[in-house]
Each structure stands twice: as structure tokens, then as C-alpha cells.
Amino acid sequence: MSNVATNSVNVLGPTGSEKFMRRIMPLIALAVVLAVIPVFGPSRTVYSLLNAMGVNIVFAMSYNMLLGRAGLLSFGHAVYFGLGGYAAVHAMGAIEAASYGDGGFWASYPVFFLPVVGFAGGALAGAVIGWPSCRRAGTPFAMISLGVAELIAAAGFMFGSIFGGEEGVSGDRMNGPELFGLSLGPIEEVYWFIAFWTFIGVLGTYAFTRTPLGKMSEATRDNPERVEFVGYDPQKVRYLVFIFSGGFAGLAGGMAAVNYEIFTPEALSLAPSGMVLLMAYIGGIRYFAGPILGAILLTYMQSMMSDYSEAWLLYLGLLFIVIVMFAPGGLAGIFVGLFSGLRGEDAGENFRRWAVQVAGIVLMMIGIITLVEVSVHWSNNYGEVFHPFGVQLPHDGVLTWAVIFIPFVAGVGILRMAHKNKEGQA
Amino acid sequence: MSIPALSINDLHKSFGPAHIIRGVTLDIEPGERHAIIGPNGAGKSTLFNLISGGYHPSKGSIKLRGEEIGGMKPFKINRKGLSRSFQVSNIFSNMTVRENVRCGVLYSMGYGYGFLRNVGNLHDVQRKTAEILESVDLLDKANLPAALLPYADQRTLEIAITIAGGADVIMLDEPTAGMSHSETERAVALIKQATEGKTLLIVEHDMGVVFNLADRISVLVYGEIIATGKPTEIRGNEKVREAYLGDEADAIEGDAA
Numbered sequence: 301m302s303n304v305a306t307n308s309v310n311v312l313g314p315t316g317s318e319k320f321m322r323r324i325m326p327l328i329a330l331a332v333v334l335a336v337i338p339v340f341g342p343s344r345t346v347y348s349l350l351n352a353m354g355v356n357i358v359f360a361m362s363y364n365m366l367l368g369r370a371g372l373l374s375f376g377h378a379v380y381f382g383l384g385g386y387a388a389v390h391a392m393g394a395i396e397a398a399s400y401g402d403g404g405f406w407a408s409y410p411v412f413f414l415p416v417v418g419f420a421g422g423a424l425a426g427a428v429i430g431w432p433s434c435r436r437a438g439t440p441f442a443m444i445s446l447g448v449a450e451l452i453a454a455a456g457f458m459f460g461s462i463f464g465g466e467e468g469v470s471g472d473r474m475n476g477p478e479l480f481g482l483s484l485g486p487i488e489e490v491y492w493f494i495a496f497w498t499f500i501g502v503l504g505t506y507a508f509t510r511t512p513l514g515k516m517s518e519a520t521r522d523n524p525e526r527v528e529f530v531g532y533d534p535q536k537v538r539y540l541v542f543i544f545s546g547g548f549a550g551l552a553g554g555m556a557a558v559n560y561e562i563f564t565p566e567a568l569s570l571a572p573s574g575m576v577l578l579m580a581y582i583g584g585i586r587y588f589a590g591p592i593l594g595a596i597l598l599t600y601m602q603s604m605m606s607d608y609s610e611a612w613l614l615y616l617g618l619l620f621i622v623i624v625m626f627a628p629g630g631l632a633g634i635f636v637g638l639f640s641g642l643r644g645e646d647a648g649e650n651f652r653r654w655a656v657q658v659a660g661i662v663l664m665m666i667g668i669i670t671l672v673e674v675s676v677h678w679s680n681n682y683g684e685v686f687h688p689f690g691v692q693l694p695h696d697g698v699l700t701w702a703v704i705f706i707p708f709v710a711g712v713g714i715l716r717m718a719h720k721n722k723e724g725q726a
Numbered sequence: 727m728s729i730p731a732l733s734i735n736d737l738h739k740s741f742g743p744a745h746i747i748r749g750v751t752l753d754i755e756p757g758e759r760h761a762i763i764g765p766n767g768a769g770k771s772t773l774f775n776l777i778s779g780g781y782h783p784s785k786g787s788i789k790l791r792g793e794e795i796g797g798m799k800p801f802k803i804n805r806k807g808l809s810r811s812f813q814v815s816n817i818f819s820n821m822t823v824r825e826n827v828r829c830g831v832l833y834s835m836g837y838g839y840g841f842l843r844n845v846g847n848l849h850d851v852q853r854k855t856a857e858i859l860e861s862v863d864l865l866d867k868a869n870l871p872a873a874l875l876p877y878a879d880q881r882t883l884e885i886a887i888t889i890a891g892g893a894d895v896i897m898l899d900e901p902t903a904g905m906s907h908s909e910t911e912r913a914v915a916l917i918k919q920a921t922e923g924k925t926l927l928i929v930e931h932d933m934g935v936v937f938n939l940a941d942r943i944s945v946l947v948y949g950e951i952i953a954t955g956k957p958t959e960i961r962g963n964e965k966v967r968e969a970y971l972g973d974e975a976d977a978i979e980g981d982a983a
Contacts, residue, residue, distance in 0.1 A: 510844045530890070
């Protein structure tokens, strides 16, 4: 019997080439993308956007270790990002002081490796705060995380010598030994630093999912009771995952410390905690790469859409609600659905259905966006009128309300019809 | 006489005013297959939960190979070599069959909470997982999501996870509940084979299964064991006949296989 079993080991798991395609290839692709981007000669604005994306990607990945993989909903993940970042920014100060002073350990510590300090800081914070909060899962865990977030955010404005009060703590990244010939002065050089640590962050969070602890964290999410009866303490599983998640959040904090050279108590507050939740969820928490997509999209919206519209946060909220209600798989889920739909037998049918849905959604969006923009312009009281493509749309114009209602109603009608057709077929 | 695999002494459990287990005393020898039967509400599941660590005993002791385990956390009891299955399928439904069994194997092979090894490279774990799957005849379904398995296969997987950790005291809570006749026969054969040389404690309603499988039977009624003995002794016991009314009593009588 054991002979047969030994032979069948290879048959059981994925084959070598499957493993390579599914696990190694995406990582190689990520590395290639990161390495190729500078070839296109991005502008300084694009570089700073890319750097912000890198930080948020690692932050969102660390968050998804909790939400997606361990089933722990945290409302205070920025605490670990912030504490890791503060550890890194203080270490940056120590490097500066040491390299102009009497040397010592910090004089020989390259700024390039500050994310390691961030990781340690975040993991330490996770180890301390996780001890009480990981005793419970579900709603109590979420509530405790919210309480802790409030507590640390308040402390951020109180302990001036640590958090620097409202101005925060700033540093200078161009000190200490240089690594890989990077002075880290110009933003192009910072890009390489961010790209390196983004890759390490994604690689690290991925590797974690492959470990016994990572697998048991998924098992604990799905069935904590059964986990107890195969020899594991679900509390300990959650606690250890929490420490790692805090560590990777701190790593992202360390990346941010070097990128921005400043940390303020805002970084610990509920706003970034909420943002990272949105990134992970909109990207898709059940897919490993989901939070990467979410981080890219939301960072883009954060820095680019705010130029176009003051109401961008409103759109973000709408996007979140729509994803929660209609596409719980997030962006990654939508992509996977598209991909498998186009490869299936009824690709043509699927394609027609999506075209109809997209048309309906676009029409609804025209109505909603017009409504929001007209309202925002009107309530600002600057006398400015929303004028897309040169068309004046004042709040009291008949045309305005026609542009709001007709596409909206048409869009709703199309979506309802598409839905009914689908049900009729099924 | 050797130390009993499981020794329960004057065990009580109350939930508020409800006195569910009222002084159970029971010794199970190593290698014995012991069945607990009794009418609905007799406290069989409560007794199971007390032994496996789900509940704290109100009074009394539970010893696993002479060591007190009453009130211990389930995962600690599991590490001492006692494993149980559940009445309703309690599997990791988002994982494949293979991953389910692997979850049962990992701790016992010493990988615990490890975070420095890739599970894909743990060949001893893979070999053990394959052996378990082979022994319960689920090898061909190894890569199916557990949630998609037919009911009987989910029950089998439940048993596979239970035996995966290599525990030598196995507790099965109604392993054949809801199975068809042929599925039940297969399940009994599987249980016999998978628990070979191990101590088995089983709760079961199907009298055919009980009399086929058990070396000894205990009858639990209203939180007390009214009789313990070999199947033939239980069948002829007057108190047992009184506890079971009508059809079930006939079933006990009639199933003289």
C-alpha cells in the first residue's frame, strides 16, 4: 500500500510545470514589469505616483494577510504601517546623527535597508497589540482593532518626542552608506528602492501563504473549530499571522519613510486604515493579486482623480458599495470572470451580455456623475458651472436634468432587462 | 491489566439547572472498539464533547492512558493522541480534499506553526497525506474542492481528517448518519480498516453498524450508563429493552447477525 502511495505523491499535487506557470511566472512577470518601467522614461509626476503605488501595494498585501487569508477584519491596520514607519524615520535620524557624529552601528546602516527596521517595528507593535486582540475573531476582533486605532491615533498627537506632534518627524535619506550605487537623492533612484521592496513585499506575503502557518491561517478562517481538533490553537494561529501582517505593514511604512522623508500622526489614523481596507476589498480579497490591483487603482484615483474632481471620494465610496454588492470578488474576480468567460464555449454569448451590461453601467454613470458634479459646483457657490465638453450644465437648466435622468433611467432599464434575460435562460 | 486507553470516572456535566451527564463511569481498553448507544437526548454528544475537550466537566475525571484530560483545550487533547470526527460534516470546504487531509497531518509531523518551510516541499507530509487518502479510497478525488464532494465522500473525508494525525484513540460521532445502505456498508469496512489496532469510541444510531463494529457497547440513558457489555449481553439486557421502545427495541433484538 505504501508503495502505491509513494508513487502517487507526484500525481497528487500540481506538476512541476503547473507550479512554474502558476507560482513562479507571475513573480517573474512582476519583476520584469518593475524593471522595465524606467525604460519608458516616466516623468517625475509618474515616478512619484509609482512610488506611492509601491508603498500601497505592500501595505494592501499585508492587510490581506488578515482580511483575505485569516478572515480577520481590522479597522486599524495603519497603526502598524505608522509605527513601522516611525521606527524607520527615527532610524533614518539615527543614521544621519551617527554619520556626522561618532559613527557606531547606525553609521554603517544603509538607508536602503530601513524597511527592515520598519518590519521589525510593525511586527513588534503587532506582537504587543495582537496579544489581547487576537483572543477573539469576528466582530470583537474588529471592534478591538477600531479601539486600538483610536487609541494610537490619539497617542500620536500626545507624545511629541516620539511622533513629533502635528508636524511629524522628518528625516534625510541621503545619509549613511550607499548601496547598489544609489544615493537615493533623485526620485528615479528612489524608484529602484521602492521597486526592490515592493517585490520583496509581494514575494514575502506570497511565500507566507505557502508555509504551514499560512495554510493553517486559511483553515482557521474557514473552520476554527475543526482546527482545534487537528492539534492547532486558533488563537495562536491568528496571533502569529497578526504579527507577520504587522511586520509587512511596517515594511510598507519603512518604504514610505524613505520615499516621503517624513511621518506625521495622520499616518496612524483611521483614514489610512479605511483606505487600505478599500484597496484590498476593491481589488479582491479572495485573490492573492487582488490587493495589488486595488492599491494601483486607488493610489491612481487618490492622486490623479483629485485633480479632476473634488468629489472623487464620493466616487470611491460608490465604487466600494458597488463592488460589495455586485462583485464581491473585486477587480480580480471580475478579471478572472472575464478571462474564463471568454475561453468558455459560449464566449460570444458572454461577450454580448457584458457589452449590454457595460452599456447600462456607462449610461448610469453619466447620470450619476452629472448629478454629483452639478451639485458640487452649485454648492461651492463660486458661480462656476459644470461644463463637460463645452456644454454648460447649470443646476437649474432643463438640459442638465435631462442629462441626469434620461441616461440613468435608460441604464437601469438596460441592466434590469439583461438580468431578466439571463434568468429567463436559466 | 494494562492502563485503560480511556478511563472516565463519575463524570458529571450540568448546563445551569439541566443535569445532562449524571455520573458516567467507563473504562475502554487499548485496541477496543466501543460503541455508545442510547435514545435521543441521552447525552451522547455531550459526553463526546466532554472527552474531546469541547466542554468542561462539572465533576469527575477523564483520563487518557492514565493522564487527566478533563477540561483541557481540544488542541492539547488532540496532541496527546485523541482525535474525533463530527456528526455534521466539519471539513475545510474551501480547500481541496488533499489540503483537508494535509491540515490533519501537519501538526503531528512536527511542522506546527512553522513559517520557514514551503508545504509543497514537505515530502514526508505529502507521502503521509497520500497514504491516508489511499487508505480511505479518496485518492482519485484528491484535487477536488471538498465542498463539491458528494455527501458520503464528505463523511469519508471527515474520517480521513480524524485519523490523519495518527491519534491512537479515535472518536467517531455518528459516522454513517444520512448514508444509504450500500454507503453504510462501505463506511463500516473503511472504519474497521482505518482504525485497525487503535482504540475506537463511536456514537451511532444504526444498530446494524453498532453490532457489526463494536467489541463492547455502553447504553447511555438520561446521562447514565445503564449497561455495558458485549453485543450479545446488551441484546439480552432487560433494562436496555425498557429504555428503547417499539421499533428500536426490535431492531436490537432482530439484528442478530
